[in-house]
Amino acid sequence: MQNRPPLTGAEQALWRPLTRIITVLPRTLEDQFVQDHGISMTDYTVLVSLSESPEWRLRLTDLASATALSLSRISRVVESLERRGLVRKVKCPQDRRAAHATLTDEGCATLRAAYPGHLERVRTHLFDHLSPEEVRAAGPILERLAAALEPPSRKPET
């Protein structure tokens, strides 16, 4: 491992608030979901991913990519959601070996119930504090950071 130069002042001015955000923001969102709807932030992310997919259905491997979770973790999350009636595991006619998950009507209802409160929190904690110019400036930078964090196998071919 090569020795890297320590962070500059400008880099620290980005890194310190970012570490604060990755500590505090998940907890802020998590608390709201559990308190208001008895679902975790991860549950919510799974339900959103399914709701945005054709026929409300995704292979577990694609659901793992979409939610940035490991396959074993997503399997446990889906099983837990299935026990609560919010998703259902199904076989795909085209690919019977692959496990798929689909959103149930109850899962959709839970998502709809959780959405306004989630939106309220996201606006209150984030967007109410940023100008439209800041939002436009930050988006592409965060997009590049997020892309850089993907494991190589998930990155688009170059």
Added chain:
Amino acid sequence: MQNRPPLTGAEQALWRPLTRIITVLPRTLEDQFVQDHGISMTDYTVLVSLSESPEWRLRLTDLASATALSLSRISRVVESLERRGLVRKVKCPQDRRAAHATLTDEGCATLRAAYPGHLERVRTHLFDHLSPEEVRAAGPILERLAAALEPPSRKPET
């Protein structure tokens, strides 16, 4: 609760990568710490906070603020670090009721050993992908986001 407008395209372009970052980045950092040094990211953050304090010492309440953890959570983290000899709980002569934590020499050695690998990851996953202009632009925006996420009691008086 008022009904808020859904996120605009520009807001989604910020929010989606941000949710990805808060999911993936903690895991990326955590994996490295546990694998290389047997400490968690939270452990590391505590050790850094102590190392940056006068006499390597902080009240547990201040350590909770510095690391964005609850007092009960920070107490458990400090106890675990104490069992491993990395920090020590001490009484403060000026305030005998308040619990303080101090970094041990072994804690300092662990921090020094973990730092180069941490720096390497932070550069590889973040700063290698950003121009100096992007770093300077993102810093103040993330700073405002981080400040917005603080609970009201921790915000500086206005």
